[in-house]
């Protein structure tokens with residue numbers, strides 16, 4: 001038995017230790033790894049009616065993946081332009097949402113982390129309380145704000161800034177705002193956590209040595225906050241690329257999110273293998289993208305857990 | 307050596323809400339001096355330093371550096387460099403990058419920065435350690451890196467906030483000498499903050515003794531130690547025995563004091579209080595443990611004290627005798643150890659004598675907490 005396991009059992013007792021270990025194993029293997037593996041398995045099989053499952057036609061195939069790239073066999077186009085476009089647009093949009101979120105949340109997290117006093121706790125609470133409200137309700141609330149006759153348009157038109165109402169929904173502004181808003185806390189709190197532990201004297205030392213504020217952030221605060229920034233960005237990117245509720249509710253009629261395609265495959269087309277293949281492609285691409293960015297910014301996997 | 311840039315505090319007040327952290331401080335620090343602020347924890351030393359470095363705007367009064375009023379000038383624009391109580395080295399930068407940070411801000415090339423950092427590393431006897439991270443250095447080495455980082459900015463005034471307090475005793479004593487040497491070599495003004503009177507006395511040209519936001523006395527170490535201006539300065543700097551009483555007579559620079567417990571005792575009046583301490587005033591008289599000597603028991607006179615011995619201890623270089631003193635405080639006598647035999651006197655009455663010049667009288671006032 002490796003020594004860390006021995007330590008673990010010594011600390012918790014054999015019974016409690018086995019129980020805890022068992023639960024963790026059940027959670028990771030039973031609830032995460034096995035279902036994902038079965039999805040993976042699905043994605044390599046043809047969509048067959050139930051009687052034929054396990055029959056001679058039930059063989060491994062790359063059909064579902066080919067479909068994403070080339071579209072239906074004998075289709076009019078060489079490539080599945082529609083789905084691919086949605087796919088890349090989703091990725092680019094998720095990256096944009098992440099960057100936008102980072103720019104918005106870093107100053108907030110810095111302020112929360114480096115300012116002392118009771119009002120900080122109240123501010124943090126004010127950030128958290130809206131998240132007690134259901135995600136779908138929050139999305140609809142944004143619809144009310146951004147809708148054609150919504151709050152924002154009433155103000156803009158009423159005050160004469162715009163002549164006619166601006167369609168925030170068709171232009172996807174509502175969608176980006178919704179996605180950004182949905183995951184703000186997941187960006188703020190990891191960054192806040194690290195920045196809070198940054199000794200304020202370091203910021204003052206840098207200032208004392210002549211650094212203007214932006215140099216202090218570049219050289220002292222951001223390098224220190226890097227683990228928090230990467231963990232926040234990873235979460236926000238993964239979750240917005242995989243979001244479903246916000247695009248359903250706030251997306252314009254013409255702009256689909258890739259998750260909506262997956263949903264359609266599973267639900268409307270009852271084509272689970274096709275849906276599974278799309279989901280696998282999205283997951284793998286997102287992971288690769290995150291790993292590439294982490295390598296670019298020299299972040300270790302261990303830092304993300306901080 | 308250049309004359310250096312002086313620092314003046316003029317009628318400086320600093321308030322936090324209703325709380326007065328610094329009360330009407332007036333200090334003139336000569337260019338090139340090693341100047342210390344000495345006082346107990348919470349008396350406002352860091353606050354003064356932050357006002358000099360620019361992190362804090364005075365509520366009233368002025369900070370002048372080299373004769374220029376610093377009002378409205380930010381910490382990154384002042385010719386000062388601050389060494390923090392906890393050093394505040396940048397943990398993610400290598401030692402050499404830490405040291406040359408100010409040059410990086412000024413836009414110097416990596417090559418220049420490395421060269422200068424290496425020179426400073428030589429000076430602090432840490433050559434070849436430039437590529438380490440601060441966490442890979444010992445406490446004393448980090449200390450020196452912090453000094454080098456501040457010196458690299460070529461400040462006119464170096465501000466040090468209890469930089470040795472985190473070190474162990476041996477290293478602290480070693481660093482005292484080293485700091486003093488560095489100061490002499492670079493010839494700039496050092497403003498040093500400490501609550502350790504030994505540090506202040508050994509290193510400083512001049513010392514300001516602070517008590518709860520007020521500067522009680524400014525002077526060189528000998529003056530502060532031998533000629534304290536207030537009861538607080540007398541009791542805070544070094545060990546001292548206090549005798550409370552009322553002034554009975556004043557003759558020139560001497561006073562006769564009717565003490566509460568030890569009869570009428572004669573004492574020198576501290577220079578700052580000459581002409582101020584008058585007959586009938588409440589006074590305190592201070593005599594250092596090493597200024598008291600044993601006398602034949604029962605001798606009476608204006609420089610003899612008789613009291614009961616409560617306990618004794620052997621400290622190596624001295625025998626210490628503790629006697630019943632005034633207001634629950636013990637009188638401590640330190641007899642130098644010349645190898646003479648030494649009897650146990652516990653429980654007996656003993657008589658002590660002192661030279662009038664070694665006793666100093668000040669107006670009654672607040673004593674330093676033990």
Ligand SMILES: Nc1ncnc2c1ncn2[C@@H]1O[C@H](COP(=O)(O)OP(=O)(O)OP(=O)(O)O)[C@@H](O)[C@H]1O
Pocket residue numbers: 322325327345346347348349350351352353354501
């Ligand atoms: N930002 C602040 N707000 C309110 N009070 C403060 C502030 N900074 C300092 N004080 C108060 O001012 C007084 C002096 O503080 P300061 O830090 O100058 O003490 P110090 O002499 O440096 O003590 P130490 O030796 O413990 O470092 C303290 O009573 C402290 O509580």
Ligand SMILES: [Mg+2]
Pocket residue numbers: 351352353391467
């Ligand atoms: Mg302090």
